[in-house]
Amino acid sequence: MIEAAEKPKIKIDEVKPKERLVKMRFRNLEQAGLDLAFTVEGKRYHFLDGGTYIVPKSIVDHLNSLGYPQYEEPKEQEFSTGEPQPLKVVRWINRFHCEILE
Numbered sequence: 001m002i003e004a005a006e007k008p009k010i011k012i013d014e015v016k017p018k019e020r021l022v023k024m025r026f027r028n029l030e031q032a033g034l035d036l037a038f039t040v041e042g043k044r045y046h047f048l049d050g051g052t053y054i055v056p057k058s059i060v061d062h063l064n065s066l067g068y069p070q071y072e073e074p075k076e077q078e079f080s081t082g083e084p085q086p087l088k089v090v091r092w093i094n095r096f097h098c099e100i101l102e
Contacts, residue, residue, distance in 0.1 A: 019056040023102040026051055026063075030095040036063075052101065060098040067094040 026047040028034050037046040040059065047053060070093050074085035 019058060021054050022057050022060055022100050023052065023054050024060050024098045024100050026053060027097040027099070028095075029093075029097055036096065060100060063096045063098050064094070066096055067092050069093070 026036070026049065028036060028047075028049040033049050035046060035048045037044070039045070045055065045059065069089040070091050071087040072090045073087060
């Protein structure tokens with residue numbers, strides 16, 4: 001009788017290298033004073049505005065990248081051609097700020 005080869009048991013930590021942890025202060029710029037909670041890869045994160053936390057660097061990078069554009073309507077002189085003018089992005093507004101402390 002042929003026996004099936006036993007599957008090697010691999011720990012998740014061995015497959016995915018440990019990410020660098022950083023200490024950060026969380027600020028909610030969009031709604032000051034409110035907290036933020038979310039889940040990433042099965043791990044729950046909950047940040048209070050002004051709180052200090054130790055998290056993976058990728059979480060800090062992701063939160064700092066979240067935002068939305070502020071648009072400006074074209075000036076009246078730009079309507080002289082009769083063609084519709086696209087809105088212009090004048091700046092990017094960040095929703096959150098995570099300051100790395102260490």
